[in-house]
Amino acid sequence: MCPVNGPFDQGNASIPFYQLARYAWSNMNLGLIQPLKQEADQPLAKNPDQQIVEDLIPGGDLILAVGPERRLLGVSSSFLCEISPVFAVMFGPNFEEGHRLRSTQPEDSEMVLELPDDNAQAFCNTIRVLYGADPATADFEPAEIHKITIVVDKYDMIPRFTFASTYWFTKYSWTDDPEETWQLTTAAYWMQNPDAFFNFSKKLIKQLQTSHLSHVDNMPDKMLGLKLCSNFG
Template structure:
């Protein structure tokens, strides 16, 4: 252990006034020194030992911190850890209700998980992490949603994992692979998650662009009076105008919501064209309603990723067979 750890404190020194977070355990006998001595966090040794095998060993009989603890109390410097994040972890370990007193940003939630994994504290704070993630769901942009999704995977929060992945699929126009590439210390899980989201989004976008560039033009060309001996010239003009409504929309780097908006925008412009042919008016109204319903239905049916199936299948898609082993056999030598 590093020098300075486990220093014995006198009785007066042990209960001297400490900075913020000292009220976590005023009569605790273990004090963590954080942020280069600017913050101290006093805790009960029994709670920390019970929550973490790392601290159970550190405060046991084989380390100097444990010897100092038996003689009245000890200070443990943790210079590499964020003081506020570590202090809040200690606070929720001592009182779960304090979870609701803090609303960490997505970056801080990731830091909480980093510290919790470092000291094997994850089991004690996972419920708190899920609460904090829930608070952030409605107030984050795409990059933060990506961070939260990775945090949900680490915390094994299936409900939030599904909700956030659905929100990303609907609202994100960025490359998921690029988001993974921009993630600090991104591992295989981040890239696999990005690939799964890319495939899911592209499947839906392909349906939307088919409607925009195939179904909609076919429907516009299908106006009833085209079969008449003397078709209404205004209907023909509307067909020609309608066929160009969406042609400038050639950027495929769009979210699902944006793709649906392209179709609905084209329908809205089409309906603003005036015609005086009763059969064509009825036809256009029915056609627009049908395509509108189809697009909205596609949007509503977008599902988030199932955490259990993402972890247990090669495709990441939900099979609704959660009671079975779903991992496909891997070739010899596969890593």
């Protein structure tokens, strides 16, 4: 996790990522994989044994199985290393993951990196923001932004999201919904944006709500959620 310069201590800041996250390699038969992106005149085959891979980065060399539902995302290991120091270390010479990638032969089964603890849609959206500058990412709702920032913080991609997060926080500066304000407050915390955190937290204090405890269950860091609740009443 990334250290944050804010009003609260982040409990996991001193613990390396690889001690916090669960990840593993698995094998997949290439004959059972079907890309999601195909020609319009070639509809997806209805084969219950065939797994669908969403080709986020065409020509990539890696498949991620994200979340408990194992949503398959086709990506590039070099791109992940470029945007995330965590993946750069993971795929480097000192980790098994890097050795596996470099030793894979064309005739081998497809190697799949399992990330069971991550939110699949949030991970997909995170890649969409950085790869290809998908214009649809400008329209993310506060709940989606909140989930993206969890992924961004976990994989140490905060500098890559400086412009995107500034746009999002400015876009929703008018929001008066307590739940959205909470989501944006915590997002600003994870993005290490002190101005946005100050503005949203100030608004959160002024909004009439008996308790913010209902929001804590949706946070990966329950201790942070409780600290926020104690400060916002």
